[in-house]
Amino acid sequence: MHAENDRNDPQGPGGHVPVMLDRVLELLAPALDRPEPVVVDANLGLGGHAEALLAAHPSLHLVGIDRDPTAIERSTVRLAPYAGRTTLVRAVSDELADVLAGIGRRRIDGALFDLGVSSPQLDEAERGFAYSYDAPLDMRMDREEELTAESVVNTYPVADLIRILRDYGEERFAPRVAHLIAKERAREAITSTKRLAEIVRTAIPAATRRTGGNPAKRTFQALRIEVNAELTALERALPAALDALTLGGRVVVLAYHSLEDRLTKQILTARTRDTSPPGLPVPLPAHQPRFALLTKGAELPSEEEVARNPRAASARCRAAERIREAVDES
Numbered sequence: 001m002h003a004e005n006d007r008n009d010p011q012g013p014g015g016h017v018p019v020m021l022d023r024v025l026e027l028l029a030p031a032l033d034r035p036e037p038v039v040v041d042a043n044l045g046l047g048g049h050a051e052a053l054l055a056a057h058p059s060l061h062l063v064g065i066d067r068d069p070t071a072i073e074r075s076t077v078r079l080a081p082y083a084g085r086t087t088l089v090r091a092v093s094d095e096l097a098d099v100l101a102g103i104g105r106r107r108i109d110g111a112l113f114d115l116g117v118s119s120p121q122l123d124e125a126e127r128g129f130a131y132s133y134d135a136p137l138d139m140r141m142d143r144e145e146e147l148t149a150e151s152v153v154n155t156y157p158v159a160d161l162i163r164i165l166r167d168y169g170e171e172r173f174a175p176r177v178a179h180l181i182a183k184e185r186a187r188e189a190i191t192s193t194k195r196l197a198e199i200v201r202t203a204i205p206a207a208t209r210r211t212g213g214n215p216a217k218r219t220f221q222a223l224r225i226e227v228n229a230e231l232t233a234l235e236r237a238l239p240a241a242l243d244a245l246t247l248g249g250r251v252v253v254l255a256y257h258s259l260e261d262r263l264t265k266q267i268l269t270a271r272t273r274d275t276s277p278p279g280l281p282v283p284l285p286a287h288q289p290r291f292a293l294l295t296k297g298a299e300l301p302s303e304e305e306v307a308r309n310p311r312a313a314s315a316r317c318r319a320a321e322r323i324r325e326a327v328d329e330s
């Protein structure tokens with residue numbers, strides 16, 4: 001599909017619909033309502049949110065980051081009308097501070113994290129993200145990285161597989177799945193999504209299999225998180241974005257599974273808490289929170305949005321604003 005034909009299609013290239021778009025724009029707007037604001041889109045994808053932000057704020061400069069070179073190529077085409085106001089960089093989001101330094105900036109007014117995989121990554125069968133297609137077990141967002149799902153599945157010790165399936169997939173039958181993987185790979189290397197999905201299906205007790213969707217979902221999620229070190233990247237990138245925010249600057253995070261959302265909540269809560277020791281007569285500046293939460297708990301997409309775009313169903317939105325400079329910067 002050609003971006004040129006899609007420019008006026010709110011779904012964007014390939015039918016991709018930016019998740020919770022109106023809410024993201026609303027949350028970021030006050031921070032970008034100033035002369036020549038700068039926003040970082042740390043998960044550029046197809047540039048859907050980016051395009052809407054650029055259209056809504058005529059003097060906005062957008063720094064778009066994605067680790068997938070295909071995402072950079074496609075969004076470069078889509079955002080061509082805004083080429084003078086964009087810097088699109090292929091990088092991992094935790095390199096955010098270096099990316100900013102590379103363009104001579106230290107502070108930003110807004111940041112958006114739309115985590116996880118993009119629709120094209122899921123829909124292009126050969127990338128191996130989806131259990132619904134038979135494809136090589138790949139799952140790399142950046143195909144120049146070495147680690148693939150195939151190497152995780154065929155070389156990791158059983159104990160590591162159990163840990164990954166339990167921690168990243170929240171798979172309660174992690175030991176059963178890991179042991180069956182070990183048994184099967186001893187017979188013949190596991191190289192396809194179809195065979196892995198069948199192994200998982202066999203490992204899960206029949207009574208459980210009848211409920212809760214495809215049993216392979218949790219294993220595939222766990223492998224994807226391991227292959228792309230997704231939580232490690234977020235653990236570094238979100239604090240880096242918060243550090244870079246100007247006063248009144250805002251960050252918005254869209255998470256798609258409970259681990260991402262929990263980590264986001266932990267990072268934001270730690271920054272929005274007053275750490276003054278109890279009983280002090282005057283609050284100590286060093287202990288006062290630098291940030292305030294803008295969302296009460298995690299916000300969910302509307303039923304109407306989920307009906308239109310089922311991939312939005314698992315989205316959880318959290319946001320925060322810088323309300324004080326760090327002590328040594330003021």
Ligand SMILES: C[S@@+](CC[C@H](N)C(=O)[O-])C[C@H]1O[C@@H](n2cnc3c(N)ncnc32)[C@H](O)[C@@H]1O
Pocket residue numbers: 016017018019042043044045046047048049050065066067068071091092093094114115116117118119141230233234
């Ligand atoms: C859900 S999509 C973003 C969609 C985008 N907001 C839009 O409207 O088109 C997530 C994107 O983030 C990228 N990504 C995931 N983790 C990343 C990371 N740690 N660093 C950089 N890019 C990452 C993926 O390659 C994918 O293109």
